[in-house]
Amino acid sequence: xxxADLDVTVDLARSLLEEQHPDLADRPLExxxxxxxxxxxxxxDDLALRLPRxxxxxxxxxxxxxxxxxxxxxLPVPVPVPVRVGAPSTALGYPWPWGIVRWADGVPAATVxxxxxxxxxxxLARVFVALHQPAPEDAPGNRFRGIPVAERSATFDDRxxxxxxxxxxxxxxxxxxATDAPGYDGVPVWLHGDPHPANLVADGDxxxxxxxFGDVTSGDPxxxxxxxxxxxxAEGRDRFRRAVDRHARDGRGWDAGMWRRAQxxxxxxxxxxxxxxxxxxxxxxxxxxxxxxxxxxxxRTAG
Numbered sequence: 001x002x003x004a005d006l007d008v009t010v011d012l013a014r015s016l017l018e019e020q021h022p023d024l025a026d027r028p029l030e031x032x033x034x035x036x037x038x039x040x041x042x043x044x045d046d047l048a049l050r051l052p053r054x055x056x057x058x059x060x061x062x063x064x065x066x067x068x069x070x071x072x073x074x075l076p077v078p079v080p081v082p083v084r085v086g087a088p089s090t091a092l093g094y095p096w097p098w099g100i101v102r103w104a105d106g107v108p109a110a111t112v113x114x115x116x117x118x119x120x121x122x123x124l125a126r127v128f129v130a131l132h133q134p135a136p137e138d139a140p141g142n143r144f145r146g147i148p149v150a151e152r153s154a155t156f157d158d159r160x161x162x163x164x165x166x167x168x169x170x171x172x173x174x175x176x177x178a179t180d181a182p183g184y185d186g187v188p189v190w191l192h193g194d195p196h197p198a199n200l201v202a203d204g205d206x207x208x209x210x211x212x213f214g215d216v217t218s219g220d221p222x223x224x225x226x227x228x229x230x231x232x233x234a235e236g237r238d239r240f241r242r243a244v245d246r247h248a249r250d251g252r253g254w255d256a257g258m259w260r261r262a263q264x265x266x267x268x269x270x271x272x273x274x275x276x277x278x279x280x281x282x283x284x285x286x287x288x289x290x291x292x293x294x295x296x297x298x299x300r301t302a303g
Contacts, residue, residue: 005053005054006053006054006094007053008034008039008051008052008053009031010029010030010031010041012051012092012094013029013041013049013051014029015089015092016049016051016086016089016092016094016098017043017049019089019091019092020086020087020089021084021086021100024043024044024047024100027043027044027047028042028043028044029041029042029043029049030042032048034053035212035280036057036276036280037052037053037054037056037057037060037214038050038051038052038053038057038060038061038212038214039051039052039053042103043100043103045103046102046103047083047100047101047102047103048100048101048102048103049086049098049099049100050080050098050099050100050101051094051096051098052096052097052098055096057096057214058095058096058097059214060214060215061096061097061098061099061214062097063140063213063214063215063216064080064082064099064213064214064216065082065085065097065099066140067139067140067213067216068080068081068082068213068216069081069082071131071190071213071216074130074131074133075127075130075131075210076123076126076127076130077123077127077207077208077209077210078102078104078208078209078210079209079210079211079213080099080101080102080104080209080211080212080213081101081102082099082100082101083100083101083102084099084100085097085098085099085100086098086099086100104201104203104208104209104211105201105203105208106201106202106203106204106208106209107201107202107203108197108198108199108200108201108202108282109197109198109200109201109202109207109231110196110197110198110200110282110283110285110286111282112197112202114231114232114233114236114289115233115235115236116202116205117197117202117231117232117233117236118232118233118235118236118239119205119206120202120205120206120207121232121236121237121239121240121243122239122240122243123206123207124200124207124210124231124240125239125240125241125243125244125247126243126247127207127210128192128195128221128224128225128244129243129244129247131189131190131191131192131224132189132190132191132221132224133189133190134187134188134189134190135187135188135189135190135191135218139188139190139216139217139218140216140217140218141217142191142193142215142216142217142219144215145191145193145194145215145217145219145223146188146191146193146217146218146219146220146223147219147220147223148183148184148220149178149179149181149220149222149223149261149264149265149268150179152268153175153179155268156175156267156268156271159268159271159272159274159275160172160271162271162274162275163270163271163274163291167291167295167297170295171267171295174263174264174267174294175264175267177260177263177264178260178261178263178264178265178267179264180260181257181258181260181261181264182255182257183220183257183261184219184220184221184222184257184258184261186254188218188219188220189218189219189221190216190218191215191216191217191218191219191221191223191224192210192213192215192216192224193213193214193215193216193217193223193224194212194214194215195210195224195227195231196227196230196231196269196273196283196286197227197230197231197286198282198283198286199211199212200231220258220261221254221258222258222259222261222262222264222265223262223265225244225258225259225262225265226261226262226263226264226265226266226267226268226269227266227269228240228241228262228266229263229266229270229290229293229294230266230269230270230273230286230287230289230290230293232293233293234293237293241259263294266290266293266294267294269290270287270290270291270294271287272287273286273287273290274287
């Protein structure tokens, strides 16, 4: 039986390379990220290994390996298209597929002050406009993203307790407005699925990559656009929304109702940011910023 979560180490990464890609095995390795589902190990100067640490992460990686070669040519930003793939290893006790991608210079946008992210608000908008095109019927399914926002009400109710009690009433009002908004009536479009600022790479004042497409799916674009409140301040959101509205008015549901639903998604994502403070402290900072943007106050101060 495979453990629910594996300890993916640099030594394991080295052994997998020696077994399956020996021409790369003598390069320097550095553990750079340990996420919910995957571990990233830098490989020399220009590559990185992405290794699932649990079965869910493995399925997300299969999604990436299948979809990203199709999506990458249309996107105006680098994305982690696999340059090589790895297989499960019985000998090493590693049960899942893994991949090697190009290294993206920069840092997670979540570590960059929000005001500096404004410089690439229009760029990110263009990424979403290019991505949010009609998806085929065999696009990966995802029961948590791209669906009617009202279908996440049970999760919202469960996570509401993670917000300060003084925010419960305004949060319920915001959620009610999102769920009362007109539903999406366009064709299902491609979605990133998880475009929070820890999955955006910033290099100086530019957006250098969008990563972690494991939740890629299809459906209502509001699911992705909710990231606007997690990524930007008021000026950045204004630039982002203007760019989306300018480029995407083609009868696919891009209307005021979409932005109301998007704000509901933003609220849901905000509550999730506080779910794992010990293992993912960077997401707590994302949630703190989003609360300030959604409610005009900070989580830890009287409001």
